[in-house]
Amino acid sequence: VQLVESGGGLVQPGGSLRLSCAASGFTFSSYTMMWYRQAPGKERELVANIGSSGGTINVADPVKGRFTISRDNAKNTVYLQMNSLKPEDTAVYYCRARGVRSYWGQGTQVTVSS
Secondary structure, eight states: OEEEEEOOEEEOTTOOEEEEEEEESSOGGGSEEEEEEEOTTSOOEEEEEEOTTSOOEEEOGGGTTTEEEEEETTTTEEEEEEOSOOGGGOEEEEEEEESSSEEEOOOEEEEEOO
16 A cells, blocks of 8 residues: 655745645545645644545635645545645645545655745
8 A cells, every 4th residue: 555645845935836645555436535734843633635536525724715635536646736825834744545444645745935
């Protein structure tokens, strides 16, 4: 089983990034997919989740209206589109697959700074 995040990096405040999480080794279309983040010195927090068919989506209040979660079950990939980024969005972003079992990716660093 693998979850491989990509798309992180350094961006200026107000900028955008799109994170991807490519999954393999399990039935992706049967799993709820989730994005978490963990900033230095803080607990890991849920950013957004999307149901197995994409019909159920929840986004945390701090990022609502700025971040969008989506998935492509044909590509076994979940995305996190992040717009209007703020310095407080700086964190390591992780994807998680939740179903019969739970799997985590290794994370990708997002740094928002001028």
